Amino acid sequence: MPCYDAGDETIATIEYYGEYIGHGQTKTVFELRKPGARFHGQVLKVTSRSLFDTEPSVFKQADLSTLTTRILHEAEGVVEDDSGDHSGPKRFHCWITETTIPLDEFIQHEHAVKSQCCLAAMCCILEAAKHGFYMTDCALFNFGVKVTDNKTEHVVVIIDAGSREIVHPDKRWIKSKITDGVMNKFWKRCNDYEADHTVIKQMWWNESLFEDALTKIAHKWH
Numbered sequence: 001m002p003c004y005d006a007g008d009e010t011i012a013t014i015e016y017y018g019e020y021i022g023h024g025q026t027k028t029v030f031e032l033r034k035p036g037a038r039f040h041g042q043v044l045k046v047t048s049r050s051l052f053d054t055e056p057s058v059f060k061q062a063d064l065s066t067l068t069t070r071i072l073h074e075a076e077g078v079v080e081d082d083s084g085d086h087s088g089p090k091r092f093h094c095w096i097t098e099t100t101i102p103l104d105e106f107i108q109h110e111h112a113v114k115s116q117c118c119l120a121a122m123c124c125i126l127e128a129a130k131h132g133f134y135m136t137d138c139a140l141f142n143f144g145v146k147v148t149d150n151k152t153e154h155v156v157v158i159i160d161a162g163s164r165e166i167v168h169p170d171k172r173w174i175k176s177k178i179t180d181g182v183m184n185k186f187w188k189r190c191n192d193y194e195a196d197h198t199v200i201k202q203m204w205w206n207e208s209l210f211e212d213a214l215t216k217i218a219h220k221w222h
Contacts, residue, residue, distance in 0.1 A: 001039070001073075018044055024160070027053065031099065042072060043099050049076065049091040055161040056095045063131040067124055068158045069098040069144065100144025100159055107140060107193050114195035120156035122200055123221045125186065126214040128158060129178055132167040138186045140193070175210040 003012045014037050018030030021043075030044045047053045059068040077094040107117040121143045125135050135142065135158065144159040167173070173181065183204060190197040200217055207213040 001075075003038070014038075016040075016044075026163075027160075032096070039072065039096050041099055043069075043097050045095055045097065046077060047093050049093050052093050053095075054163060054165055058133060058161040058164070058166060059097070061131070061133075061166055064128060064133060064158075066157075067127050067131075068161070069100060069146075072096045072098065097159075098146065100146055100157065102141050102159070103143035103145060103156060104140035104193075106145045106154075107195065114193055115197065115199075117156070117193075118190045118195045118197045119200055119217070119221055120154075122186065122197075123218055124156060124158050125182060126210070126217060129173065129182070129210070130214060132169065132172055133161070134164060134167065134173060134178070134182060135162070136164065136181055136185070137162050138182055139189055173210075175208070175213070178210060179204075 001014055001016060003014050014034060016037065016039065017033040019033060020028070021031050022029045027045050027047045030046070032039045032042050032044050034040045045053075045055070056071045056074045058064065059071050072095075074095040077092040079090040079092070103117060103121060106112055107114055117140070121138070121140060124143060125138055128135060137160075142158065142160040142162070143156055146155040146157060148155070187197060187201060200220070203216050203220070204213050207216065
């Protein structure tokens with residue numbers, strides 16, 4: 001990968017080792033290894049250039065900056081042709097983002113409070129919806145816990161945007177559509193981990209306006 005100085009001029013290249021840590025329908029994910037280098041310990045996501053992913057553009061939206069992992073670098077990745085068929089280099093859409101502990105793993109830790117994990121995820125879902133980003137795939141593996149030195153306070157963020165874009169303000173969803181398109185799926189995800197979500201579910205149903213439900217749920221988290 002290129003290495004940049006303060007003036008953003010390429011001065012060298014650095015070779016990282018990428019350890020495979022998972023994949024989705026279109027993306028493959030690696031943890032980068034090069035002690036002392038800028039991106040050591042961070043996550044590299046790779047997808048086919050023909051399947052250009054919306055995640056970096058969505059995550060770079062200013063309104064979502066505290067709700068998602070940061071995009072640290074984005075570029076086209078090239079694998080030189082070594083197949084012998086002279087079809088040319090294979091090209092990939094690549095970006096580097098912050099490492100997290102996937103929430104579906106974190107929630108299964110013996111000391112994790114499952115209801116709090118779901119509350120944190122719900123806050124992310126609703127805050128993102130306020131800005132026009134609707135997580136129709138609200139599985140807990142699409143959220144992550146940021147790795148920090150603080151042992152008692154943990155920040156939960158969105159780590160996968162799926163294939164959705166930000167919705168224009170004129171086409172924002174009303175509460176009933178959020179219920180059908182997002183929340184009913186989310187309750188099922190909570191049940192998968194036997195997480196008690198009774199209180200936050202009741203808060204959601206007790207309010208007629210999405211914004212009022214968000215205010216109460218966010219207040220409970222804080």
